[in-house]
Amino acid sequence: MVHVSLWRAPVAESPVHATVTLPGSKSITNRALILAALADGPSTVTGALRSRDADLMIDGLRALGVGIDEVDGSATTLRVTPGAMHGGAVDCGLAGTVMRFLPPVAALADGEVAFDGDEQARTRPLATILEALRGLGVTIDGDGLPFTVDGRGGVPGGEVTIDASGSSQFVSGLLLSAARFGRGVTVHHDGGSVPSMPHIDMTVEMLRRTGVRVHTPEAGQPATWRVEPGPVSAVDWIVEPDLSNATPFLAAAAVTGGTVSVPLWPATTTQPGDAIRGILTDMGATVALEDSLLTVTGPARLRGIDVDLHDIGELTPTVAALAALADSPSTLRGIAHLRGHETDRLAALSAEINALGGAVTETPDGLRIEPRPLHGGTWHSYADHRMATAGAIIGLVTADVDVHDVGTTAKTLPGFEKLWAAMLMAPHPDTQIGAPS
Ligand SMILES: O=C(O)C1=C[C@@H](OP(=O)(O)O)[C@@H](O)[C@H](O)C1
Numbered sequence: 001m002v003h004v005s006l007w008r009a010p011v012a013e014s015p016v017h018a019t020v021t022l023p024g025s026k027s028i029t030n031r032a033l034i035l036a037a038l039a040d041g042p043s044t045v046t047g048a049l050r051s052r053d054a055d056l057m058i059d060g061l062r063a064l065g066v067g068i069d070e071v072d073g074s075a076t077t078l079r080v081t082p083g084a085m086h087g088g089a090v091d092c093g094l095a096g097t098v099m100r101f102l103p104p105v106a107a108l109a110d111g112e113v114a115f116d117g118d119e120q121a122r123t124r125p126l127a128t129i130l131e132a133l134r135g136l137g138v139t140i141d142g143d144g145l146p147f148t149v150d151g152r153g154g155v156p157g158g159e160v161t162i163d164a165s166g167s168s169q170f171v172s173g174l175l176l177s178a179a180r181f182g183r184g185v186t187v188h189h190d191g192g193s194v195p196s197m198p199h200i201d202m203t204v205e206m207l208r209r210t211g212v213r214v215h216t217p218e219a220g221q222p223a224t225w226r227v228e229p230g231p232v233s234a235v236d237w238i239v240e241p242d243l244s245n246a247t248p249f250l251a252a253a254a255v256t257g258g259t260v261s262v263p264l265w266p267a268t269t270t271q272p273g274d275a276i277r278g279i280l281t282d283m284g285a286t287v288a289l290e291d292s293l294l295t296v297t298g299p300a301r302l303r304g305i306d307v308d309l310h311d312i313g314e315l316t317p318t319v320a321a322l323a324a325l326a327d328s329p330s331t332l333r334g335i336a337h338l339r340g341h342e343t344d345r346l347a348a349l350s351a352e353i354n355a356l357g358g359a360v361t362e363t364p365d366g367l368r369i370e371p372r373p374l375h376g377g378t379w380h381s382y383a384d385h386r387m388a389t390a391g392a393i394i395g396l397v398t399a400d401v402d403v404h405d406v407g408t409t410a411k412t413l414p415g416f417e418k419l420w421a422a423m424l425m426a427p428h429p430d431t432q433i434g435a436p437s
Pocket residue numbers: 026027028096097166167168169172195196199200313314337
């Protein structure tokens with residue numbers, strides 16, 4: 001049996017003051033790697049995230065014959081050299097981006113590509129994109145992990161209708177590879193509202209940077225995306241810091257009445273993490289973005305919030321932790337699809353906050369959170385990186401919170417505990433923590 005240790009979440013003895021530089025965005029890194037692998041020449045990805053999810057993407061692409069090399073000994077600067085793609089084996093771990101973005105790439109390879117992943121990944125929604133690929137002329141054996149894509153060196157492509165209400169990644173996955181399909185792709189969505197639209201915008205924006213022609217739905221028109229067949233130009237990518245991973249650090253300022261700054265905050269971005277600025281402002285924090293430095297100063301008392309997180313579901317664990325520590329009730333809505341994330345995040349958040357004395361109820365599409373005085377106890381992470389960081393936020397102001405399997409944060413932020421501890425030790429707001437900017 002594997003022994004997974006408990007991590008005593010450090011309590012902030014005084015308001016937190018630090019400047020924290022975050023590594024690259026998971027979502028941008030994994031899209032850049034796919035687009036570079038499909039491009040018509042080599043390209044460089046600078047500021048790439050190196051974490052479990054990013055490394056699974058790198059290993060998966062390498063297994064298909066794509067060259068990916070570190071430049072000048074820097075793990076975060078990657079030279080990607082497209083090559084003739086062949087069969088192989090892909091481990092998806094628990095990464096949604098790997099299990100949904102790589103099967104369409106594998107269909108372009110020449111040979112069988114066997115996909116598998118963590119036990120827990122087997123229950124994540126996947127059949128929709130595999131079924132869509134079948135409709136586009138790809139042979140796939142299986143409807144979930146493990147499955148095998150019978151790569152034939154090309155994909156006919158064409159038109160397909162899917163229900164993407166379970167995950168935006170079904171749409172992104174199809175669009176990312178479609179320029180290399182014979183007829184490109186037209187994806188119609190038919191079902192409940194598609195979550196995480198900013199992530200589809202990210203896909204479209206990055207595709208357009210490679211010269212690929214993408215048509216997006218007009219306001220009020222049916223949800224249809226079209227990617228025209230054609231070359232994917234090699235682009236040298238510079239990856240923005242991961243703004244979703246910045247949110248626990250900014251939350252630390254909010255719950256301790258301190259000040260945390262994050263450098264290199266983009267002026268405009270498709271990352272959903274940018275929405276934390278509005279959320280923290282609504283909860284009473286002071287938020288300023290000046291010269292690419294985002295600074296959050298916590299209020300004396302944090303207010304509850306009523307917020308629709310449908311577009312930015314990734315932020316839910318951070319917002320739920322903030323809400324549990326606020327001084328009035330909160331309602332988080334629009335996030336039924338979180339039941340198919342790394343774990344059922346609605347069930348996990350309510351179970352763990354309630355186990356510490358909280359009063360959280362699940363609603364059909366979210367959470368209702370009544371603040372209560374919390375006490376220590378074990379905080380289970382369910383192999384979910386954002387559950388672990390939510391436990392750390394609560395532990396800042398609640399004694400004796402033991403986070404189970406904090407190492408799961410390596411999915412997108414290896415070394416989280418060290419960064420967190422360094423933030424707490426920082427003597428003043430200008431103290432720089434994290435990757436050099
Ligand atoms: O495309 C992406 O990079 C992502 C899309 C979102 O997935 P869902 O639409 O399944 O929520 C998000 O939650 C995930 O963390 C990353």
